[in-house]
Structure formats: structure tokens, C-alpha cells
Amino acid sequence: MTAHRLRLAAGGDRTALARLVIAALAVLTVVVLLLSTATGASDASVVDVALSLVSGEPSSVLSQRDRIIVIDIRLPRALLGLLIGAALAVSGAVMQGLFRNPLADPGLIGISSGAALGAVLMIVLGGALPAALLGLVGAFALPLAAFVGGLLATLFLYRIATLHGQTSVATMLLAGLAIAALASAVTGVLIYVADDRQLRDVTFWSLGSLAGSTWPKVLTAGPVILLSLAVLPFLARGLNAITLGEATAFHMGVKVQKLKNIAIVSVAAAIGASVAVSGGIAFVGIVVPHILRMVIGPDHRYLLPAAALLGGILLLAADMFARTIVAPAELPIGIVTALAGAPFFLWVLLRHRTSTGL
Amino acid sequence: MICAKNLSVRLSGKLIVDTLSLTAKAGQVTAIVGPNGSGKTTTMKAISGEIASTGELTINGDDVRALEPWQLATRRAVLPQATTIAFPFTVREIVRMGLSTGLNNDAAHAQAIAAKALAAVDLEGFEGRFYQELSGGEQQRVQLARVLTQIWDPVLNGMPCFLMLDEPVSSLDIRHQLTIMQLARDYCTRGGGVIAVMHDLNLTAMYADHMVMMKRGKVAAAGAPAEVLTDAAMEEVFGCRMRVSGLPAAGTPFILPQTAVL
Numbered sequence: 001m002t003a004h005r006l007r008l009a010a011g012g013d014r015t016a017l018a019r020l021v022i023a024a025l026a027v028l029t030v031v032v033l034l035l036s037t038a039t040g041a042s043d044a045s046v047v048d049v050a051l052s053l054v055s056g057e058p059s060s061v062l063s064q065r066d067r068i069i070v071i072d073i074r075l076p077r078a079l080l081g082l083l084i085g086a087a088l089a090v091s092g093a094v095m096q097g098l099f100r101n102p103l104a105d106p107g108l109i110g111i112s113s114g115a116a117l118g119a120v121l122m123i124v125l126g127g128a129l130p131a132a133l134l135g136l137v138g139a140f141a142l143p144l145a146a147f148v149g150g151l152l153a154t155l156f157l158y159r160i161a162t163l164h165g166q167t168s169v170a171t172m173l174l175a176g177l178a179i180a181a182l183a184s185a186v187t188g189v190l191i192y193v194a195d196d197r198q199l200r201d202v203t204f205w206s207l208g209s210l211a212g213s214t215w216p217k218v219l220t221a222g223p224v225i226l227l228s229l230a231v232l233p234f235l236a237r238g239l240n241a242i243t244l245g246e247a248t249a250f251h252m253g254v255k256v257q258k259l260k261n262i263a264i265v266s267v268a269a270a271i272g273a274s275v276a277v278s279g280g281i282a283f284v285g286i287v288v289p290h291i292l293r294m295v296i297g298p299d300h301r302y303l304l305p306a307a308a309l310l311g312g313i314l315l316l317a318a319d320m321f322a323r324t325i326v327a328p329a330e331l332p333i334g335i336v337t338a339l340a341g342a343p344f345f346l347w348v349l350l351r352h353r354t355s356t357g358l
Numbered sequence: 359m360i361c362a363k364n365l366s367v368r369l370s371g372k373l374i375v376d377t378l379s380l381t382a383k384a385g386q387v388t389a390i391v392g393p394n395g396s397g398k399t400t401t402m403k404a405i406s407g408e409i410a411s412t413g414e415l416t417i418n419g420d421d422v423r424a425l426e427p428w429q430l431a432t433r434r435a436v437l438p439q440a441t442t443i444a445f446p447f448t449v450r451e452i453v454r455m456g457l458s459t460g461l462n463n464d465a466a467h468a469q470a471i472a473a474k475a476l477a478a479v480d481l482e483g484f485e486g487r488f489y490q491e492l493s494g495g496e497q498q499r500v501q502l503a504r505v506l507t508q509i510w511d512p513v514l515n516g517m518p519c520f521l522m523l524d525e526p527v528s529s530l531d532i533r534h535q536l537t538i539m540q541l542a543r544d545y546c547t548r549g550g551g552v553i554a555v556m557h558d559l560n561l562t563a564m565y566a567d568h569m570v571m572m573k574r575g576k577v578a579a580a581g582a583p584a585e586v587l588t589d590a591a592m593e594e595v596f597g598c599r600m601r602v603s604g605l606p607a608a609g610t611p612f613i614l615p616q617t618a619v620l
Contacts, residue, residue, distance in 0.1 A: 012451060013485075014451070244443060247408050247438065248436070248438055250408055251434075253430065293445060297451060299447075
């Protein structure tokens with residue numbers, strides 16, 4: 001009610017609030033990044049880590065052992081956490097805008113399943129591909145396979161759920177369920193033909209984790225995620241218009257089909273790259289945009305950058321929780337996000353039961 | 359001027375609009391009337407460029423199908439029948455969206471135009487309200503305010519702009535019906551043009567300069583309301599035996615918008 005009054009007082013203009021929130025989130029991102037690199041089984045002080053990262057040279061502030069832990073183990077993991085959190089949250093916000101529904105999440109509607117299937121296919125059957133082809137794509141083979149899987153799932157979903165420019169949410173969620181079931185069935189078949197090493201890699205995807213983050217992973221997934229995230233803010237005005245309906249967006253001067261194509265390919269790329277390094281991490285894409293819409297409103301010009309920051313922050317925080325709560329062992333992060341996200345999703349569902357037409 | 363010649367639209371193999379011809383001139387309210395399913399809304403969608411059609415179709419002399427969406431958006435704005443939004447936008451945010459895609463992109467004027475548009479649809483002070491919390495009629499007027507901001511100046515670079523309104527008064531009370539029709543009338547007086555799909559024949563007779571009466575995708579009659587609204591046309595097109603300008607039996611109250619003092 002207080003928030004409601006604030007908005008009334010501002011005459012329905014939330015741009016100043018949105019800018020403030022984005023600035024605060026940017027600061028918080030740096031704080032969480034430092035905390036995350038300093039926290040763990042081997043504790044280093046936040047200040048020392050910050051000094052070491054800023055100076056960039058082998059200094060006396062951190063011991064050699066701490067330095068290796070921070071720079072080679074925790075830093076790539078933290079960076080991947082930020083990137084993947086951003087990718088998941090922004091993809092969620094974009095898909096929700098595109099489908100005109102707050103329940104569209106890449107994890108729930110099967111995009112992540114499609115991407116995971118692509119990745120699993122590459123792990124198990126990739127060896128059968130011509131060596132020349134594999135050499136050409138190199139380290140990008142896995143993200144590429146996940147991207148293609150995600151893209152196919154998205155296109156398939158869009159085809160099924162959209163009739164005459166209207167997207168049915170019920171159809172979309174059910175089709176997502178079918179895609180997820182299909183993906184897990186095919187994965188099941190692949191498990192039979194997989195060898196032990198492949199089996200271990202495949203199991204990793206079913207849970208979702210940031211463990212095993214390395215600099216090479218940051219350098220293969222990072223550019224793909226950053227590039228697709230960089231494209232999406234240019235779609236913000238168009239996505240705003242699409243929330244009024246695709247026909248209305250066209251009347252307002254938006255090239256709807258082109259916008260949809262760019263959005264879907266970008267989301268598939270971001271999700272594909274994320275799934276390739278971390279497996280499927282659900283609910284970030286639904287929780288983050290939803291919280292932000294309640295605070296700064298649904299204007300995508302502010303929602304997308306804010307979602308990128310908050311997504312990174314939340315995933316990194318979840319990861320810190322996951323790797324310290326049962327230390328020295330660690331929980332898969334997918335379990336942490338699902339534990340927090342699933343009840344949240346149910347709450348959103350209850351709130352929107354009337355307006356989502358379900 | 360918007361000019362359609364032999365316009366046809368086929369939806370799922372069925373001919374919905376059949377070799378229809380109409381012109382909508384600047385300075386005039388052009389009303390499209392007809393029974394349910396006669397193709398009024400489809401005609402509007404075709405004219406706005408939203409759906410594919412065959413036949414000639416021009417706006418101010420340029421082929422509608424050859425113009426880019428953003429070019430069309432500076433020449434015509436479209437009010438759909440109803441708009442549901444799944445996200446918590448405020449009224450102000452929705453109205454400002456109309457300004458973000460048209461040519462009226464000057465930030466300094468945007469604020470003033472949004473306020474004027476809201477005042478024009480009698481929604482002053484609604485800026486901070488949530489769209490989803492408004493009544494159907496209020497939502498319709500917010501959308502109209504957004505549409506107005508898109509082509510706020512009725513004449514752009516010496517060429518008229520057109521408001522295309524699909525049943526603009528369908529969920530409004532009688533006072534706001536008059537407000538909105540008067541607004542359309544004023545837009546024409548200032549040099550723009552209006553095409554409206556209408557159900558209320560009294561309001562149409564009162565505000566339209568030109569009427570197109572449709573039946574099964576074809577033009578059944580066209581011209582000034584006085585020429586088109588005849589007893590014969592009512593029976594032929596609407597299947598209703600009734601008398602134009604007839605009075606009810608004594609003692610039965612009836613209210614005509616024409617009697618309103620504005």
C-alpha cells in the first residue's frame with residue numbers, strides 16, 4: 001500500500017525510482033562479487049581480495065595459496081555466476097514480454113530442457129561427428145549444441161502455443177512440459193549408450209551447478225552471453241509495445257516479426273551458453289523479473305538491465321549458500337534455486353490465477 | 359485521404375471482405391456500420407495494414423503495403439476493441455508508450471502531450487493508477503489517450519493523420535460516448551481524419567459525415583447518414599423492420615444522444 005501511494009505521488013512515473021534501483025544493484029553486484037571470492041573453506045579478507053584484484057599483480061596481501069584459490073577457482077566461478085544469473089533473468093523477462101505472460105520462464109517452458117538435450121547429445125554422440133567439424137567449432141561445440149537445442153525448443157514452443165498472433169499460456173506450459181518429458185526420455189536413452197565418463201557429465205546437467213567453473217568456460221560462454229544480452233536492451237521499446245498485443249505493437253510502428261526473431265535467437269543463445277556450463281538452473285528467470293516489476297514497473301528499458309544485475313546477484317548469493325551450507329561438500333545450485341523458486345512460482349500463480357486465463 | 363479499391367480479405371480460406379471500396383477523407387468522420395460478422399473489424403484491420411489484403415489501398419497517395427511500420431505509425435493510429443495487459447503498468451506509462459514510437463519524440467513535449475491526451479478523454483488525475491485496476495470503460499479511454507498521443511497533431515508535414523477506432527464507445531457510459539465522439543469530431547475539424555467502426559446508429563447519425571454500411575463483406579450502402587439510414591436499408595442489411603426517425607408509442611421513454619447539451 002505504501003508503494004502504491006508512492007507511485008500515485010509520482011504521477012505514475014517510476015523512471016527516477018528505476019534508475020536509483022539500477023544504481024543500487026550495480027553497487028550490490030560488486031559487493032557480492034567480492035564477498036563471493038572471499039568466502040569459502042579458505043577464508044581471505046574481502047579487503048585483501050579487493051586489493052589483490054585491483055592491483056592485478058602478485059602482491060604480499062594474499063598468500064600464494066589464497067591467490068590461486070581466489071584467482072583460479074573462485075573468480076571464474078563468481079563471474080560465471082553473474083553471467084548466468086544475468087542470462088537467466090533477462091531471458092525470463094524477454095520471454096515473458098514476448099509471450100505477454102509473467103509465467104513464461106525458459107526453465108519452465110522447456111527452453112532449458114531443449115538446450116540440455118542438445119548438450120547431452122553432444123557429450124554422448126559428439127565423438128561420432130567428423131573430426132574436421134569438431135576442430136572447426138572447438139571449445140564452442142558444447143555451447144553451440146545447447147544453443148541449437150534451445151532454439152529448436154523455443155521455435156517449436158512458439159509454433160504450438162501461438163495461433164493467429166495470440167499465445168495461449170496453458171498450451172505453452174503444457175507444451176513445455178512435453179518438451180521437458182521428451183528431453184528427459186531421450187537423455188534416458190543416451191544414458192544406456194554412454195560410457196562412465198559421459199555418464200558423469202550427463203548427470204551433472206540434470207542438477208545444475210557452478211562447480212567446475214574454469215577460466216576456459218568463462219571465455220567460451222561469457223562472450224556468447226554478453227553478446228546476446230547486449231542486443232536485448234535495443235528491443236526494450238518494442239517489447240513494451242508488444243505487452244499491449246502484437247497487432248497494437250505493429251500499429252505503433254514496431255516490426256513485430258523481426259523483433260520476435262531477434263529476441264528468440266538471443267534468448268536461445270544466452271540460455272544455450274548458460275546450460276552448457278552450468279546445467280539447468282530453474283526459477284531465476286521467473287523470480288527476478290517478477291520482484292523487479294513490483295518495485296520499478298514493467299518498462300523493459302529499466303527492467304532488462306535491472307534483471308541482469310539482480311539475476312547475477314541472486315545466483316551468486318545462492319551459490320555462496322550452496323557451497324558453504326554443507327561445507328566442505330556442496331549442494332547443486334539448481335536445488336537451492338528450486339527450493340526457493342518453486343514456492344515463489346506457486347505464489348505468483350495464485351496471485352495471477354484470474355489474469356493469466358489458466 | 360485513405361482510399362481502398364476492390365479490397366478483399368481471405369481468412370482461413372473464407373472471403374471476409376469482398377471487393378470493398380471506400381474512401382475516408384481528411385476533415386470527415388467516416389463510420390463503418392453493419393451487423394455482427396459483416397466484416398467491419400476485418401476491413402479496419404486491412405486498412406490499417408495489420409492483415410494482408412488484395413486490391414488497391416493507399417494512405418495520402420502512398421501504397422499502405424509499401425510503407426514501413428514506423429512510417430504508417432506516423433500517419434495513422436489504431437484503437438483496438440479491447441486491450442488486456444498482463445503486467446502492472448501505470449496509466450501514465452501506457453500513454454507515454456504512444457509517444458515513444460511515433461514522431462512526437464521530443465521529451466520536453468511528451469509530458470505535456472500525455473497530460474493533454476488524458477484530459478481529452480476525461481481521465482485527468484489517473485496518471486498514477488494501475489491500468490489493471492481500472493474499469494473496462496476507463497481502460498478503453500486510456501488506450502484512446504495513447505492512440506491520440508501517437509498522432510497528436512492532426513496534420514503532419516501538410517498531410518492529414520487518421521484515427522482508426524474500432525468500436526471506440528462500446529463500453530462507455532452515455533456522457534463519455536458523447537465526449538469521445540466529440541473528440542473525434544474535433545480531430546477532423548483540426549484537419550485530421552477519423553474512421554470508426556460503430557454500432558450505435560444514433561451516435562453515427564449525429565457525428566458521421568460519411569457512412570459505409572456493410573453486409574457480408576460488401577458495401578450495402580454508402581453516403582451521408584441521411585441517405586444511408588433508411589427503413590429499407592435497416593430491413594435489408596440488419597434484417598430489422600423498423601422506422602428511421604419514428605417515435606415510440608406515447609408514454610414509452612426514449613433517450614436520444616442528439617438531445618444532449620454539450
